[in-house]
Amino acid sequence: MASLLVSLLIYACFVVGCSSLTRPVDTPEPQSQPLSLGQNGSSDGVPSVDVPMALRVFSVDYHHVQAPFEIVLWIMLASLAKLGFHWSGRVPAVVPESCLLIMVGLLVGGVIYGVRHSAPPTLSADAFFLFLLPPIVLDAGYFLPGRLFFENLGTILWYAVLGTLWNVLGIGLSLYGVCLLCPSSLGDVSLLHCLLFGSLIAAVDPVAVLSVFEEMHVNEQVFESTSRHLGGFFLGLFFGLVAALTSRFTPRVPVIAPLFVFLYSYLSYLTSEMLHLSGIMAIVTCAVTMKQYVEANVSERSNSSIRYFLKMWSSVSETLIFIFLGVSTIQDVHMWSWAFVCATLLLCLLWRASGVLLLTAVVNKVRRNKVTFRDQFIIAYGGLRGAICFSLVFLIDDFPKKRLFITTTIIVILFTVFVQGMTIKPLVDLLDVKRKKRALPTVSEEIHSRLIDHLLSGIEDVVGYWGQHYWKDKFEQFNRKFLRRFLIREEHQDRSSILRVHQELERREQRGDGETAVKASSRLLLPDEMDSIRRILSMNLHNFNNRQMPTYSRHTLHQDLDRTLHRHMSLGERRSQTAAILGLSRAPSPHSSVV
Structure with missing residues (x-):
């Protein structure tokens, strides 16, 4: 760590020295003046000699390379800081990477301010929103x-829309009350200014949250519940479908396939910002x-290139954001x-x-998997602020x-990142919050x-309950019949995700990095799955029984027979799909028992 700090100081001094350079004033080159010649072409009998030009x-x-040179230096500084952090022994276990x-950044900004006696360069809003945040x-x-x-989409939207509105109005109105209580020092702060400040300070920073939560490996359900970005959905969907269609025609030029992933996603972000929509939701x-x-559509090499480039690009952007956040703190405008x-x-x-x-008290009344108090604490305590504010x-x-x-x-950012960011990991361990699985x-x-x-889709279909499994099954049918046929190449349309998982496990086994043991193919149902089945049956089975006719009439027999055959055919098709997934040699008869 000492060598890293010394290198950072040297780097800061070098940046200061380079930025203070000015273009040298162009001076006329010394011209060679011939000696005065005599009649015989010489002066005092000496032959004429030309003075050679000065050799630079x-x-x-x-100044010719200032912009790219300083960009490379900042990226180098960020990479060295990240490298030193992960080689510093036990420091990563105590201090989050964002804090370091x-x-x-504070150290580099202090050195620049001490040498130049002026504020160091700040992170502009355009540079942050247009270049550093999208990756x-x-x-x-x-x-x-x-x-x-x-x-969990319904719960996410519930937290995003109402939660954001709750925080903006609560913080803004409360701060206006504080200003009214201190008229001498805060009397010129209006209600509009307080609401405006509440809207920006209530925005949880995805960069800080992603950075800390990724280090702790918090389970995905809590991770998704912290998202707070809406708008631009259809624009992002449009560019995503166009990118998928374009990738269908790249087998002859596989090297350019990963480029479309970055271009279309970045274009969706820029278009949303241009139309004043949510670029975050669009991308x-x-x-x-x-x-x-x-x-x-693309090859395995292209997929690997996409994954590694995305991780590298986002890591560099995240590191630059936090370093510039520290550098920009050293200002004269406080x-x-x-x-x-x-009060804030x-x-x-x-x-x-x-x-x-x-x-959460409201959403738990309709959720099958309740949001526990431990998860609520992490969601509330994990509201870190960062470069967005x-x-x-x-x-x-x-x-x-x-x-x-x-x-x-700045004070709120430093408090949330340092105090909450450094204490949330011990609290997660203390409360035994469920972690996400790192293996595939x-x-x-x-x-x-x-x-x-x-199974759940079949049960919902039988009892006439249109739940999430029913709509998910309908979307999968639409996706299989229309979208995949139009967007995916013919030779890859029938390749299932199970085959991709199996191929990934084989590659990991060859590399020897990770657990490759295959578990038993049969196990008991989980408690949540059993509760879901019981809830669907208990709430809707009596409706299904009431719809059954006790006797048959010759006027309605053919209608009931058509409905019965259609139901048996749909169930038989679903069971055939399940049998194909399980690898059975033959599908069960459509006239056999449902369960």
Whole structure:
């Protein structure tokens, strides 16, 4: 660590020295003046000799390469800091990576300020939103656990819409009350300014949350519940489908296939920003859509290139964001108010915690898997603020207390990242919060999940209950009959996800990195799955029985027979699909028992 800090100091001094260079003034080159010639072409009998031009051996033109040179230096600094962090022994187990990167940025910013006696360069809002944020969101969206995301979509929207509105109004109105109580120092802060500040300080930063939660491997259900971004859905879906269609025609040029993933996703983000829609939601939707179809069209090498490039790109962007966040903290625009700063910190914690408790109490009444108190605590405590708040506060129009808003935003960011970020990991261990699985699902687990999906869909179909499994089954049929035939190449249309999981396990076994043992292909149903089956049957089976006619009439016999045959045919088709998944030699008869 000592050598890393020394290298950082040397780097900061080098940046300062290079930035202070100015273009040298062009001076006329010394011209060779011939000696005065005599009548015989000489002066005093000496032959005329031309003085040679001056030879330039070394010159520095820093301004010619200033922009790319400094960009490379900042990326090098970020990479060295990240490398030193992971080689620092027990430090990563105690301090999150984001905290260390901010400290490095504070150190570099302090050195630059001490040498130049002026504020170091700040992270502009355009640079953050247009260049640094999209790679991080693209990486999170492309590797999003789709099954859990869509199963919890209603809960996510519930937290996102009402939770954000709750925090914005609560924090904004409460801060306005604080300003009314301190008219001497905060009397010129209006209600509009307080609501505006509440809207930006209530925005949970996905960069900080993703960074800390990825290090702790928090389970995906809690991870998805912290998302708060809406809008731009259809735009992202459009670009994702276009990217999938384009990837269908890339088998002859496989080297260019990964490029379309980055171009279409980034284009969806820029188009959404241009139309004043949510670029975050657009790029997430585009990434989720592309993953379903692009992976089936491109080769395994292209898929590996996409995965590694996304991880590298997002890691570099995340590291630069935190370093620039620390560097930009060293400014001359600070204004302090104990009442406003302390009230903001307290209100951010109180309103988020109360919102999570209230919204969870309502959503748990309709959820099959209840959000436990431990999960609620992590959701409430994991509301970290970061570069999004810092970039938004500079976009506020100038007014007398704008510097106070900037100072308060920096304090909230440092508090949430350092205090909450450093204590959330011990709290997760103390509360024994469920962690996510780091290994890929085995073939037996994938088969079991498919079997349970078909079983629950069949039960919902029999009892006439249109639940999430029913609609999921309808979408899978639509996807198989139309979307996959149109967006995926013919030779890959029938390749199932089970085959892809099996191929991935084989590759991991050859590399020797990870657990490759295949579990038993049969196991008992989980308690939540049994509860779901009981709930569907208990709530809807009596409706199914009431719809059955006690006797048959010659006027309605053919209608009942048609409905019965249609039901048996649909169940027989579903059981045939399940048998094909399980690898049975022949499908059961459609006239056999349902369960």
